[in-house]
Amino acid sequence: MSSGVDRTLRIQSPGMLTTAQDAGRVGWMASGFSRSGAMDLPSLRRANLLVGNDKDMAALEMTMTGVACIFGCDCVFSLTGADMCAALNGQPIPRYTALQARAGDTLACGGARVGMRGYLAVAGGFDLPAVLGSCSTGLKFGLGGFAGRKLRAGDALPLRCPEIPVSRLSERVLPVPNALDAHWRAQRPGMQLRVVLGPQAAHFTAAGVEAFLSSWYVVTPASDRMGMKLEGKKIEAVCGYDVISDGVAPGSVQVPASGQPIVMMADCQTTGGYAKIATVAGVALPLLAQAKPGDKICFAAIDVREAQRLARREAAQLRRMEIW
Amino acid sequence: MEYPAFLPAGDCALSVEFGDAIHPEINARIRALREALERKPIRGVREYVPTFRSLLVLYEPCVLGFDRLVKKLQARMAGLRGVAEGKRRVYVIPVCYNGEDLDFVAAHARITREEVVRLHCAPDYLIYMLGFLPGFAYLGGLDAKLHTPRLQNPRTKIPAGAVGIGGEQTGIYPLDSPGGWRLIGRTPVRPYDASRAQPILYAAGDFIRFAPIAMVEYADLERRQAAGETIWEVREA
Structure with a gap:
């Protein structure tokens, strides 16, 4: 490798909120660390598989608006998740496709047209140090990722050399997956998310559970990587909304005294004292991660065994993509 | 509710509830279970969050399902005395x-x-x-x-x-x-x-x-x- 090669991706414009995220920090929740990681994990995994990376490697998660950046060297990259109207040197480029950039090329993403979060992966991955076993950025505590923070203009992200020859990577294509695009293109009134009731559904009145399962909730602008704050019909508790603080799994639907649900997301705290009426199914959580403020959500209860059957089906789908 | 209770927290986690109070004895049972699981891990379990009165178990539904995990946890708990065996x-x-x-x-x-x-x-x-x-x-x-x-x-x-x-x-x-x-x-x-x-x-x-x-x-x-x-x-x- 010649020493003159600039193995970086230089950020010209960082977009609204762009962070490095992998599959998350495992094993540290008991010490109070959020799992973090990609909000839409299947999209991160597809981005990585397209460019020949391990599926859980760190990529850039771009929120609402994407980055503009310059490749310092020849590089294969991919974009998945939200449609951010990306262009390479001014030419529109497709998502879910491995693409070749040359040194000096400019990638420019715009605002998300479909979805909320886009992923940019590069062949070989970003050369970031793992902190507590993960390259994910924990924004709340300045942990991991690129300098523990969101990207800024002028940042130069170091790139690793891909292990697979570049010639074998370009032109890989995946179908645009799951219901992501269909949901918006079909102009349905909103998206339906499958949930498993509990662990504390019994804290709510029958009318409260009925409201939760039968009415539309709107995503509010206060939503972020910690939680999606929703607004709709008040969910009534039997006697108070507080429980003795216990563990919070990503996807938990907490209901504080306002009676308005908050779905806990990747950066959520590990423990909490609000009753949890339900937990969003693993296969549905990435869909919620793609919801924008103003989008409408409704919930449909399924049994935990059904949710696990869906999780296994999705995992099998992903395994079929790993055979490249 | 009867304790211990095994409550699904979605398809990737379950909460083992030992009671509905903040009490050292309840907490000691959680510690005992956690220590037992750390000594001999259950395949497919990613991590635990011990809290006042419950142990949140995060696991991979593709490796083991809810019912099998509950059975495994019950089997582990049957052999436990109520107190942690590790040093204080x-x-x-x-x-x-x-x-x-x-x-x-x-x-x-x-x-x-x-x-x-x-x-x-x-x-x-x-x-x-x-x-x-x-x-x-x-x-x-x-x-x-x-x-x-x-x-x-x-x-x-x-x-x-x-x-x-x-x-x-x-x-x-x-x-x-x-x-x-x-x-x-x-x-x-x-x-x-x-x-x-x-x-x-x-x-x-x-x-x-x-x-x-x-x-x-x-x-x-x-x-x-x-x-x-x-x-x-x-x-x-």
Whole structure:
């Protein structure tokens, strides 16, 4: 490798909120660390598989608006998740496709047209140090990722050399997956998310559970990587909304005294004292991660065994993509 | 509800509830189960979050389903005595009692500052769980005389190492953060230090004891810590 090669991706414009995220920090929740990681994990995994990376490697998660950046060297990259109207040197480029950039090329993403979060992966991955076993950025505590923070203009992200020859990577294509695009293109009134009731559904009145399962909730602008704050019909508790603080799994639907649900997301705290009426199914959580403020959500209860059957089906789908 | 209860928390987690109260015996059962699972892990389980009265188990539904995990957990629990078998670890944490709310806490309890310090240093506090911030320990055992209402307007920045009282609880702020607790002192010990081999000092089930130190000792301990020395003590029993 010649020493003159600039193995970086230089950020010209960082977009609204762009962070490095992998599959998350495992094993540290008991010490109070959020799992973090990609909000839409299947999209991160597809981005990585397209460019020949391990599926859980760190990529850039771009929120609402994407980055503009310059490749310092020849590089294969991919974009998945939200449609951010990306262009390479001014030419529109497709998502879910491995693409070749040359040194000096400019990638420019715009605002998300479909979805909320886009992923940019590069062949070989970003050369970031793992902190507590993960390259994910924990924004709340300045942990991991690129300098523990969101990207800024002028940042130069170091790139690793891909292990697979570049010639074998370009032109890989995946179908645009799951219901992501269909949901918006079909102009349905909103998206339906499958949930498993509990662990504390019994804290709510029958009318409260009925409201939760039968009415539309709107995503509010206060939503972020910690939680999606929703607004709709008040969910009534039997006697108070507080429980003795216990563990919070990503996807938990907490209901504080306002009676308005908050779905806990990747950066959520590990423990909490609000009753949890339900937990969003693993296969549905990435869909919620793609919801924008103003989008409408409704919930449909399924049994935990059904949710696990869906999780296994999705995992099998992903395994079929790993055979490249 | 009958305890222990196995409650699904979605398809990737389940909560084993041992009761509906904050009690050392309930907490000890959680610790016993956690220790048993750490000695002999169940394949497909990613991690645990022990809390006051429950153990959240995060697992991979593609490796094992809810029903099988419940059966495995039940089998493990059948062989457990109610108490943890591991050693009881007490972390002795040096504290300089010079917090800006020490006078308020003393006045609220109608005792002297010295008496506040004596009462605060007397018990071994059980770490019920960690949460809220990395390394933040929820402690049980604060003397009822020291129970003090929180500030009406939380401070925007409390420094790492601050020791405070909030309602019936006491604890150490592991990071600079906003907070509404009454500050009674400060420790040079960092419950969380990403650069340390053991980034988080203690775990749920351990105990904390506070030991009073003078200002000059605080400065000295801070210096020694910067030089890589261990400035807390661990007593095992």
